[in-house]
Amino acid sequence: MAAGSTESALQAADLRGTDRPQEPGPFTILAALWRVLRPELRVHRKEVLQDLGLALAAGVSGLAGPYLMYLFLRAALRDDAVAPVPALALGAVASYAIYAVLRSVHNNHALKTAEAIILTLKLRLVRAVMRKPLAFLDAARQAQLTAMLATDLDKLATKLRQNAGPMLTAALLGVGILLALIALDWRLGLLVAGLSLVYLVGVLSIHRATVRADWVDSEADTRQQHILRDMLDGARDIRLYQIQHLHEARFADSAETVRQRDVRLHETPVWGWNPLVDFIAAMILLGPVLMGAWLHVRPDITVPLELVPAVLTYAALMASNLRSFSRGLQAIGFLGHALDRLETVIAYPEEPPQTPPALDTMPDDQTLRLVGVGQRYGSRKILDSFDLAVAPGERIALTGPSGTGKTTLANLILRLEEPDTGCVMLGGQPAQRFPLPLYLSYFAHVGHHTHLFHTSVHDNIAMGWRHVPFADIERAARLVRLHDTIQRLPQGYDSVIGADDLHLSQGQRQRLALARALIREPAVLVLDEFTSALDSETKAGLLDDLFAAFPGTTMICMTHDAQVMARMDRVVTLESGGALQSDEASAETCSEEDEPPQVTQHLDDMKATLRLPADAAALEPLAQWVETCAERGLIPAEMVFHVNLVLDELVSNTITHGHWEGAGATAIDIALERADRAVTLTVQDDGAPFDPTRVDPVDTDAPLEQRAVGGLGLHFVRSFMNDVVYHRNDGRNRLTLTRRLD
Incomplete structure (x- = not known):
């Protein structure tokens, strides 16, 4: 300044x-x-x-x-x-x-x-x-x-x-x-x-x-x-x-x-x-x-x-x-x-007071989705119609050149910013549906620029949650491989950061901030270049401990580090404007007999088909397929966002809720047909019977705190399509959706 x-x-x-x-x-x-x-x-x-x-x-x-x-x-x-x-x-x-x-x-x-x-x-x-x-x-x-x-x-x-x-x-x-x-x-x-x-x-x-x-x-x-x-x-x-x-x-x-x-x-x-x-x-x-x-x-x-x-x-x-x-x-x-x-x-106006969370406002699960998110700062566009789905327990890395929106994505996920367009969804519901304290209780964050408070090491870690027993604080410090370092400080865990020339290295500060985040035992852990100051050996050991201690935690890591990316289930590369360049599949291997269906697609002048495995990795190929259909002229430009949102909602529902009798959906088949006066979508899956046309409509006029949880995604489906018809034949769900062009 x-x-x-x-x-x-x-x-x-x-x-x-x-x-x-x-x-x-x-x-x-x-x-x-x-x-x-x-x-x-x-x-x-x-x-x-x-x-x-x-x-x-x-x-x-x-x-x-x-x-x-x-x-x-x-x-x-x-x-x-x-x-x-x-x-x-x-x-x-x-x-x-x-x-x-x-x-x-x-x-x-x-x-x-x-x-x-x-x-x-x-x-x-x-x-x-x-x-x-x-x-x-x-x-x-x-x-x-x-x-x-x-x-x-x-x-x-x-x-x-x-x-x-x-x-x-x-x-x-x-x-x-x-x-x-x-x-x-x-x-x-x-x-x-x-x-x-x-x-x-x-x-x-x-x-x-x-x-x-x-x-x-x-x-x-x-x-x-x-x-x-x-x-x-x-x-x-x-x-x-x-x-x-x-x-x-x-x-x-x-x-x-x-x-x-x-x-x-x-x-x-x-x-x-x-x-x-x-x-x-x-x-x-x-x-x-x-x-x-x-x-x-x-x-x-x-x-x-x-x-x-x-x-x-x-x-x-x-x-x-x-x-x-x-x-x-x-x-x-x-x-x-x-x-x-x-x-x-x-x-200057304060943020409105948050309503206390109630049991009926809890998200259905920890599925995290960004739908059509756009964000700009002044005249500079950072994200444009960005879509991303992260399944519960999935570990993904977001990478890309500086300025492509990685930190902006972290801020949007944590509701430190609100998107200009689109929305962030948790458990199938818009993030704004939940009181902020309830929403943030699912998350923890470690940023690249770490702030430590001028208080004791003990209190710096304990700030991550409320009334934390010392045993949990020590466990978090051991988990980030910082316990021995803290014990060597003049007053151990009671040593005050910044006092008496007590200054930690950048790597130690990052690990201390990570301990503060882990004390929450979060459902979703957002990490922004959290290993930038760590050596290779410390980094590898820290990731081993982290994955072992929190096997079911969703991890979203903004990083340029190849060593970190190699340990993730999926890598998403961002280009300028938040476009997706690649979405690498899980590093885990499958046996021949357990191999899931592969992504296959076919396009001609009037029709396109897509076959997807029923897992979270299918959402990115789905978005790319819709974009390709638009480029081929099968979807009018003004309908691309609506079609993307409708298919994303239906596929996500199948992946998340398509389980029955101990089994679940294995494959999803989508067909798109362009006629002179309409675009017809057909979505089929072998999951649990589910008729979206029988779901009670959402009262969108009611105050946000009085609306029932769930149903908003299907409300979008019915709002964006003129006709929605459901059949179940031969153990498969078949949904036919029509959008007229007049």
């Missing part, structure tokens, strides 16, 4: 969940702060109310001091005592002492409240991020979301910690001071109120300008951090190629940009407000004294002289609180981008 493009990566990935304000200012940022923290404020409303109560108590005690001082002076100068003079003096001193204590208590309590609010926000953000679609997480990783959120949360926590309490006390005390001044003398009170208003208008103008400058130049710090991180990550290559001076100059340019931004941000006067605000702050102190003295000497207006010290004290408190409020407002003004990004993460 280019330097300084964290913000642009979010925009490019279309992750923005809120509208960016055109004219950012203190009030728009306060509104954003309210939106972000509203759930946390509700959770901690008791603590917030306690903060408010302490702030009010501090304000009342702060207001009492100057008023008691006024009464004390009136008693001393005019002999007009409302209480004993010592009591008034002691009361004034006590009020200031109580004010200092309450303000300190309030600030400490506000600090704890702010930290509790930030903790709750952190937990909510982590929960939200973990429930976002993978498309968000992929784009967010490109935008370095983890570091960005950590920085934003730290910035928010720092500003709230330093300013939340003082700002709240300052606002409440400021309102109280104005009311007290007006009660003492409305003219002096109005003067202080007017000066305070001018002061606030000035500081708001200054803060609005600095917020705008910070908003416009926000990428300067991000660019500097990115370059520094890039240099540290690439330190070895920098040293190897002796290009330190180039990267030092690169960092110097970014640092100079930050310096210029800071100068513009903090030193430039805004519309003349900077000196005027300082002058108004001084006048809040001097103005009441001058006005009080002037009113005192006028013969027609009576203002007692002893009132002036009390008003001056109130004015001093007012000036102090205005400065405190201004500092807090300025600090919050720099949270614009942090709050904007946090709102983006919060507002």
